[in-house]
Amino acid sequence: MAVVKLFGAWFSTYAYRVIWALKLKGIPYEYIEEDLFNKSPLLLQYNPIHKKVPVLVHDGKPIYESTVILQYIDEIWPQNPLLPADPYDRAVALFWIKFADDKGYLMSKLYYADGEEQQAVVKEWLEMLEVMEEHALIRVKKFFGGDKINMVDIAFSFVAHWLGVFEDVLGLEIFEPHKFPRVSSWIQNFKSIPVIKDNLPGANKMSAFYKHVREMMLGSKSN
Amino acid sequence: MAVVKLFGAWFSTYAYRVIWALKLKGIPYEYIEEDLFNKSPLLLQYNPIHKKVPVLVHDGKPIYESTVILQYIDEIWPQNPLLPADPYDRAVALFWIKFADDKGYLMSKLYYADGEEQQAVVKEWLEMLEVMEEHALIRVKKFFGGDKINMVDIAFSFVAHWLGVFEDVLGLEIFEPHKFPRVSSWIQNFKSIPVIKDNLPGANKMSAFYKHVREMMLGSKSN
Structure with a gap:
């Protein structure tokens, strides 16, 4: 089972934010395409508040809101930093x-x-x-x-x-x-x-x- | 001249966020009350995008948006952390x-x-x-x-x-x-x-x- 999973939708600019961040960091991940007109029980379980993509699941724990995910990625995998050091x-x-x-x-x-x-x-x-x-x-x-x-x-x-x-x-x-x-x-x-x-x-x-x-x-x- | 200045308004929940953070950290600061119906040229100069309080000025450099200010304060003055370490x-x-x-x-x-x-x-x-x-x-x-x-x-x-x-x-x-x-x-x-x-x-x-x-x-x- 992949350690990093990403629930996204192919047209979502917010999902792409996370895809690019993971690729810029060189982190392998499993991508799961969500049908936003028929959301999966897993998505609803992982993101019960907004029921939206993207959701990043790392070691079984879900993170949502793309900008929160990006900051998390940048902390966990510091290579190719996405925020200035100063x-x-x-x-x-x-x-x-x-x-x-x-x-x-x-x-x-x-x-x-x-x-x-x-x-x-x-x-x-x-x-x-x-x-x-x-x-x-x-x-x-x-x-x-x-x-x-x-x-x-x-x-x-x-x-x-x-x-x-x-x-x-x-x-x-x-x-x-x-x-x-x-x-x-x-x-x-x-x-x-x-x-x-x-x-x-x-x-x-x-x-x-x-x-x-x-x-x-x-x-x-x-x- | 104070090193830390805060432009606020007495009724603003966003300004209080910054006041509490500075006080919880024990940071002395100069408070400047803004009249939001007649904004000062200094406020407009420091926050030309939103023209709003709060603005924190640290060593002459302005920071705005209360949640951005809080994260900045937490990094600069790490005592009494305002975010979890994990x-x-x-x-x-x-x-x-x-x-x-x-x-x-x-x-x-x-x-x-x-x-x-x-x-x-x-x-x-x-x-x-x-x-x-x-x-x-x-x-x-x-x-x-x-x-x-x-x-x-x-x-x-x-x-x-x-x-x-x-x-x-x-x-x-x-x-x-x-x-x-x-x-x-x-x-x-x-x-x-x-x-x-x-x-x-x-x-x-x-x-x-x-x-x-x-x-x-x-x-x-x-x-």
């Missing part, structure tokens, strides 16, 4: 991780919204991109942590890959690269890392999936 | 801290809501109290961390003190002690610690303040 730099990193996490709701809000509501969500996305451009990435080299990927890059991955899928689903252009040159080059740097590039859900498959989910949601709204 | 126990603590933080929005939602909206928020409060009773406090002794207060207790302080103020403002009883016996005895334990008891904003003063804020908000809604 306490102040670490506080700054934890601030941005929390910022990214607190903005995660913008994903579902975007692909469920329509009309005026959609315009309001797009405005929120643009405000977040502006903060990334003007504050988060202002002193950044290649990555948030300098020359190497760290936990902040991983936390912002929904901007690097998932936003493009939602734009496709909705037929919108929210992220105009020339307006956010720092974010734009960060996305290129992030997606050029082998562990990221080789472990990303396909954009076409995701678009088809999220189109389907959106149609279901909009259908149930009008009923 | 990585798994620490992950569990960080999960509950995030849970408490993610529910913080229930405070403003409660004192701004009316009618049906109010009933919906009360339901959310009861669901949260149920999770605390049935999951968070199930293996707890006196405090979340065992026999001593830790960061999880501090994170849930809005349940221990602020909820009662909102009940008074709204003329509602949301927390019925006999329905949540574990939460109830935790509140008593938490409020019996000298550092907490001696550093809590007065309930009457808070009630008057939040009544005024609520009237302003409801007034601006109907205009």
